[in-house]
Amino acid sequence: MLKEMYKAEVVLFGEHHNNPIVHWLQYEATVDFSKSNKLTLSAEMFDADNQAALNDYL
Structure with missing residues (x-):
């Protein structure tokens, strides 16, 4: 995932506010x-x- 993110000019993270896995990522x-x-x-x-x-x- 990080390799693909490094190729991007902008990365947006959406989230579910109560999801600890999303916050960890x-x-x-x-x-x-x-x-x-x-x-x-x-x-x-x-x-x-x-x-x-x-x-x-x-």
């Missing part, structure tokens, strides 16, 4: 991609009114 892929410096993360769960706090954190 997301974690493992994130760790692998972070080692190659080929990683940008985005999170859909943040609302626009949280942007200032998110910017401060980053």
